[in-house]
Amino acid sequence: MEKLSWVEISKSALQNNIIQFRNIITAHTILCPCIKANAYGHGLVETAGIFLNSGADWLSVNALYEAKSLRQHGINCPVYILGYVPLKDIAEAIDLDCTLVVYDYDTINMIGETAKHSSRTVRVHVKVETGTNRQGIEPDKLLNFVQYIKKFKNIGVEGLSTHFANIEGTTDHSHAELQLRRFNKASAELEASGLHIPLKHCANSAAAIIFPETRFQMIRPGISCYGMWPSNETREYYTEKIQGNFHLTPAFTWKTKITQIKTVPKGEYIGYGCTYKTTHNTRLAVLPVGYYDGYDRGISGGHVLVHGEKAPIRGRICMNIIMVEITDIPEAKTEDEVILIGKDGNEAISAEQVAEWADTINYEVTTRVNDRIPRILVE
Ligand SMILES: Cc1ncc(COP(=O)(O)O)c(C=O)c1O
Incomplete structure (x- = not known):
């Protein structure tokens, strides 16, 4: 059937953008492109394959249906679900070997209960609230929460994450700096209590491109993997202050x-x-x-x-x-x-x-x- 409109996605542009990110991080830093929202409109499965072949290690999605679609298409890399998984769907997420974000006890209890019947250790990333005030557990509740999760034999606390509220649409990065300080403090408090979480991550595109100190063990860029700058402010900051070799190609x-x-x-x-x-x-x-x-x-x-x-x-x-x-x-x-x-x-x-x-x-x-x-x- 003839198409009334269609989107052409440039493979080489997507490849280039992933290589650009690979070039600014160390070989040990996990590159986890964000491919939610149909890979920002670029086509979930098509994009996933290209990203993985170009140097991405993991993929992050928003919802279980996206993770399921990746698995159905034979994509076996770690898939991190950034958004909420309803309690009744936790078993399916575990079956699909997804990595889950957690910040509430109901989800942990459901994962713990479900994982009892599975041979798997379910990997979770705890999200800490640092100033975006959407998803995440408050820093003063973090220690008890992590200690609670540690009691479940089949749950592994693999990651500690947060998300910036105001890093791209501004040249005033004071709020992002505050969030980073809070994130580092939360992480240090866990360490001081003997709770080491191996993967810390908070960097979206803007953070990963202009603030090396936000890259930690993993980055989660979205928009720039598709060749777009998060904002004019980020592009200008990069061009004027960093003057590096990072080039994006729209796809x-x-x-x-x-x-x-x-x-x-x-x-x-x-x-x-x-x-x-x-x-x-x-x-x-x-x-x-x-x-x-x-x-x-x-x-x-x-x-x-x-x-x-x-x-x-x-x-x-x-x-x-x-x-x-x-x-x-x-x-x-x-x-x-x-x-x-x-x-x-x-x-x-x-x-x-x-x-x-x-x-x-x-x-x-x-x-x-x-x-x-x-x-x-x-x-
Ligand atoms: C939790 C999380 N991480 C990473 C990203 C990627 O952000 P960006 O597209 O600005 O790179 C998003 C996008 O909204 C997100 O919600």
Whole structure:
């Protein structure tokens, strides 16, 4: 069946980004790319294989269904589930040999009870709250919690983790520094009580790239494994202060085709809400993509690329359709390819550019592209 839109994923770009991370960490540091949210929209299983072949050691996902899909596709590396696993699903997570994040007694009790019937030692990573105030156990409860887990013979406390709240969207890193101090203190308190946890980790992309002291024994970068900077602030900080050799290559190209071309007379409205009125006879191309596919409805001032030229969006983004002006691209015809995100000749539309039009961040732009749209690996 003909596709109405599709995403091409550059294998070499993904490989390059993993190599970039491999180059900034020691050989002993575990590289655990974050491939939740359909690998940030890049295709879970396809991306997993490329990352592992390029130097990744582990993979991290958000939910059990993602871990299950990796196992079903024969991926046997350690898979760390970052998000909540419902108590009734713990047995399945253990069966799939997943590594689990823990921060509450109910989960530990369920793992302990379930693991009794398994020959496995279940590996858990304790998440400590250091200032993001979402998932994690408070530092003053950490020691008792770890001591409690240690009583279960079939549970191994392999990791201690935390997550930064404000490391990418700012050049003021004081909150991240505070979190790092709290993390180090929590870890030192455990050590002082004779509780050594081998893998400490807290670094997302921004932390791993610009703060070597956050890398510890493992890093969990997400966005930059796909070739995107976490923010302009991180890119600028890296360029100005670190001036290293770390280069990212975006891997994501979203394409569609023109389904209809028409000329709309001057003074006519285009689309729902009559938000755009033509100022001249307008050659219009209709594209079979809309907000259902993940193209943000809030975008009005953006453009797409047709024959390597900018074709401005006219009128509102519909559920399944976008209208663009091609008056100045006379060679455009029905079924010609259109770039929604990506490069064409000298022009390019980055995820960051689309994020700016939609008043959001690059993370949301690629993860929002509907999973139903095919991801095709290209060299
Ligand atoms: C717990 C955790 N670790 C790592 C990451 C990766 O972060 P980034 O994509 O900023 O590198 C995320 C992403 O949200 C996360 O939630």
